[in-house]
Amino acid sequence: MKYESFLIKYAEIGIKGKNRHLFEEALVNQMKLALRRCEGHFAVTRSSGRVFVDALEDYDFDEVVDALQHVFGITGICPMVVCRVLPIEELAAEVVKFVGSEYPDRHHTFKVHTRRLDKNYPLDSMQINEELGAAILDAYPEMKVDVHQPEILVTVEIRERVYLYSHIIPGPGGLPVGIGGKAMLLLSGGIDSPVAGYMVSKRGVRLDAVYFNAPPYTSERALQKVVDLAQQIAKYSGTIWLHNINFTEIQLYIYEKCPHDELTIIMRRYMMRIAELLAKKYDCLGLVTGESIGQVASQTMTSLAVTNEVCTLPVFRPVIAFDKEDIITMSKKIGTYDTSILPYEDCCTIFVAKHPVTKPVAEVIRRHEKNLEEKIDEMVERAIETDEILIVEGSGVRKYQGN
Amino acid sequence: MNNEIYLDNSATTKCFPEAAELVCRILTEEYGNPSSMHHKGVEAERRITEAKQILADILKVNSKNLYFTSCGTESDHLAIAGCARANRRAGQHLVTTVIEHPAVLETMHALEEEGFDVTYLPVDGDGVVSPEAVAEAVREDTILVSVMHTNNEIGSLQPIAEIGRLIKEKNPKALFHVDAVQGFGKAQIYPKRMKIDLLSASGHKIHAPKGIGLLYVADGVKIRPTLPGGGQQSGLRSGTENVAGMAAMALSAKMLYDHLDEDVDRLYALRERLIGQAQAIEGVHVNGKEGRGSAPHVISLSVEGVRAEVLLHALEERGVYVSAGSACSSNRPHLSETLKAIGTPKELLDATIRLSLSVMNTEEEIDAAAAALAELIPFLRKYTRH
Numbered sequence: 001m002k003y004e005s006f007l008i009k010y011a012e013i014g015i016k017g018k019n020r021h022l023f024e025e026a027l028v029n030q031m032k033l034a035l036r037r038c039e040g041h042f043a044v045t046r047s048s049g050r051v052f053v054d055a056l057e058d059y060d061f062d063e064v065v066d067a068l069q070h071v072f073g074i075t076g077i078c079p080m081v082v083c084r085v086l087p088i089e090e091l092a093a094e095v096v097k098f099v100g101s102e103y104p105d106r107h108h109t110f111k112v113h114t115r116r117l118d119k120n121y122p123l124d125s126m127q128i129n130e131e132l133g134a135a136i137l138d139a140y141p142e143m144k145v146d147v148h149q150p151e152i153l154v155t156v157e158i159r160e161r162v163y164l165y166s167h168i169i170p171g172p173g174g175l176p177v178g179i180g181g182k183a184m185l186l187l188s189g190g191i192d193s194p195v196a197g198y199m200v201s202k203r204g205v206r207l208d209a210v211y212f213n214a215p216p217y218t219s220e221r222a223l224q225k226v227v228d229l230a231q232q233i234a235k236y237s238g239t240i241w242l243h244n245i246n247f248t249e250i251q252l253y254i255y256e257k258c259p260h261d262e263l264t265i266i267m268r269r270y271m272m273r274i275a276e277l278l279a280k281k282y283d284c285l286g287l288v289t290g291e292s293i294g295q296v297a298s299q300t301m302t303s304l305a306v307t308n309e310v311c312t313l314p315v316f317r318p319v320i321a322f323d324k325e326d327i328i329t330m331s332k333k334i335g336t337y338d339t340s341i342l343p344y345e346d347c348c349t350i351f352v353a354k355h356p357v358t359k360p361v362a363e364v365i366r367r368h369e370k371n372l373e374e375k376i377d378e379m380v381e382r383a384i385e386t387d388e389i390l391i392v393e394g395s396g397v398r399k400y401q402g403n
Numbered sequence: 404m405n406n407e408i409y410l411d412n413s414a415t416t417k418c419f420p421e422a423a424e425l426v427c428r429i430l431t432e433e434y435g436n437p438s439s440m441h442h443k444g445v446e447a448e449r450r451i452t453e454a455k456q457i458l459a460d461i462l463k464v465n466s467k468n469l470y471f472t473s474c475g476t477e478s479d480h481l482a483i484a485g486c487a488r489a490n491r492r493a494g495q496h497l498v499t500t501v502i503e504h505p506a507v508l509e510t511m512h513a514l515e516e517e518g519f520d521v522t523y524l525p526v527d528g529d530g531v532v533s534p535e536a537v538a539e540a541v542r543e544d545t546i547l548v549s550v551m552h553t554n555n556e557i558g559s560l561q562p563i564a565e566i567g568r569l570i571k572e573k574n575p576k577a578l579f580h581v582d583a584v585q586g587f588g589k590a591q592i593y594p595k596r597m598k599i600d601l602l603s604a605s606g607h608k609i610h611a612p613k614g615i616g617l618l619y620v621a622d623g624v625k626i627r628p629t630l631p632g633g634g635q636q637s638g639l640r641s642g643t644e645n646v647a648g649m650a651a652m653a654l655s656a657k658m659l660y661d662h663l664d665e666d667v668d669r670l671y672a673l674r675e676r677l678i679g680q681a682q683a684i685e686g687v688h689v690n691g692k693e694g695r696g697s698a699p700h701v702i703s704l705s706v707e708g709v710r711a712e713v714l715l716h717a718l719e720e721r722g723v724y725v726s727a728g729s730a731c732s733s734n735r736p737h738l739s740e741t742l743k744a745i746g747t748p749k750e751l752l753d754a755t756i757r758l759s760l761s762v763m764n765t766e767e768e769i770d771a772a773a774a775a776l777a778e779l780i781p782f783l784r785k786y787t788r789h
Binding site for chain 2: 215216217218219252255351
């Protein structure tokens with residue numbers, strides 16, 4: 001049977017009180033954006049606490065479901081068959097046909113659940129449930145009723161038309177993007193940071209991202225890889241401004257002036273400082289990193305504390321307590337894994353010492369950073385001035401040309 | 404781009420403008436399908452005949468023994484897999500070397516899965532296989548031997564004529580395939596005199612466009628097509644002919660072979676010039692034989708204490724384009740099999756760059772590239788992992 005319409009289920013939005021319409025509006029906007037990538041025309045409407053997608057012409061089912069599965073805030077997508085409001089006998093025939101085509105093997109327990117929003121319909125919900133249930137049993141004797149834990153819940157909504165559905169395709173959950181402000185993601189080419197960006201964005205937060213580029217130590221392909229990752233995240237989060245920061249000069253300067261076993265930690269402190277300056281410049285309310293406790297020397301509890309102290313904005317670390325395996329599973333799910341494992345070196349790894357400090361002492365690090373006093377401020381300034389911005393969308397990438 | 408110094412000609416070359424113009428003319432004016440019966444078809448067919456004749460004259464063979472493919476890889480594959488499968492009854496044994504291009508090695512691996520037995524011969528420290536070792540490996544049931552003319556990573560030259568002679572002395576029925584993708588356009592290659600039965604070449608390595616390859620198949624060689632289809636090119640290589648590519652490849656080859664000897668002399672001079680300046684830099688080693696013992700256009704340098712990828716990108720910032728190891732494999736994390744085969748020390752495996760020349764390069768470019776190396780290598784060495 002052909003699905004002409006989708007019922008969109010959302011969970012948390014429903015409980016947000018007076019702000020509810022804001023959330024619903026954001027959800028509808030994000031759905032419209034996502035559906036723009038699909039062939040065909042669609043109407044997205046809100047009606048008495050529900051959001052519907054109506055296909056106005058032929059469309060590809062898989063493509064539409066995939067697009068909706070990229071919209072945060074959606075918990076379930078129910079493909080629906082639609083018919084006119086019919087007398088009960090004829091309606092029963094439609095429902096029997098629907099169940100027959102949805103469940104060809106028929107050996108299931110079921111329950112009919114009717115929502116009668118059209119109060120003019122001659123029977124009430126209970127009566128309709130009974131009539132339709134009986135019709136299904138007549139047509140398919142191998143099916144059984146179970147009102148407590150049915151395998152199939154056949155939902156019938158009677159509005160200006162009748163909507164039938166029973167499958168719920170899971171959505172990504174979360175909150176619609178655009179209601180939570182914006183954050184600056186420190187995006188490397190690795191597995192963790194794209195997942196971190198995805199997770200924060202899932203809470204309704206828009207993203208900008210910063211990438212630290214270190215030519216000639218990193219290649220143009222490493223940058224392309226990061227752009228590809230940003231593009232994959234943008235399919236969920238919407239447009240990302242990707243700031244490409246040239247970090248070579250700073251990195252070499254640190255190498256010259258500071259102990260090599262502290263290189264990574266000092267480098268990360270400067271990355272955080274630059275990310276925060278950019279965040280403030282572009283109205284972000286926090287930083288996002290893919291750090292996870294103990295994963296590498298610069299992510300021990302002590303190292304994280306030493307890195308953290310250079311920031312005043314909150315730093316969100318959504319994968320902080322995840323095992324690597326879990327992060328990998330998630331990156332596969334969101335489609336960033338295959339890109340993340342491409343073998344181009346990123347700037348975090350090029351000068352890694354054989355035995356980097358795992359228990360850095362903030363005071364010592366601060367003292368060694370004093371060796372950088374002479375030139376570091378102008379270098380940081382130059383890095384931000386030479387920021388190359390790419391505007392990354394799920395559908396394409398373009399250079400930011402200035403105001 | 405005027406300050407671009409392109410030294411990655413073993414990866415691909417810049418198309419000769421004359422060849423590019425010819426391609427454009429054929430695509431927009433003489434665009435007929437050579438199989439068509441009308442004038443447009445005849446015109447296109449004539450282009451193919453001319454192209455084959457030009458290439459046949461260069462190789463001193465009969466033009467009916469030449470076939471066009473889509474690339475060097477396809478030529479290698481068609482030659483090796485096509486002959487192995489067609490001659491299976493005569494034997495199941497194949498011989499090759501460990502430093503062949505993946506087009507050859509991967510075809511061999513695929514044939515092993517089909518039940519063929521393959522012998523992979525080692526090379527010496529200069530990347531050269533011993534002709535006696537090849538002869539020794541040839542058995543009664545050997546159906547094909549495949550040895551490359553010029554190695555793509557270090558430029559080592561294989562003694563093709565001697566290998567051809569020894570193979571045929573040992574087993575006249577064994578076929579001899581030569582992958583000349585790097586050698587064609589840089590050396591005189593005569594299949595008949597060298598006892599070569601099958602020879603592969605590629606257009607884009609000789610200043611013609613990408614998407615065109617050549618295969619010479621000697622008379623009497625039993626070979627089975629790998630693409631079933633419309634029966635073009637005597638049924639050996641079906642598919643509508645890439646007329647523009649064929650004509651361009653022939654034109655580029657002719658432009659090179661018309662004054663090959665002077666060009667080769669000049670390339671060797673450029674190579675010596677670069678090597679001389681590179682060797683003056685501390686900790687730089689040249690791989691392969693000196694002078695005329697190596698190909699005129701490939702220079703393989705191992706640089707102590709500098710990662711090849713970093714040096715490559717640093718050179719790129721100066722407009723100098725080179726490759727790390729072999730371009731075909733540089734996107735993969737694994738290290739060069741050729742460099743391993745010639746015994747390159749472990750710490751130099753990912754510290755080896757390749758500079759490859761073409762007739763378009765000048766002395767000024769070589770000096771500028773050498774100066775960039777001399778400046779960058781000590782600088783990059785200062786910043787290393789500890």
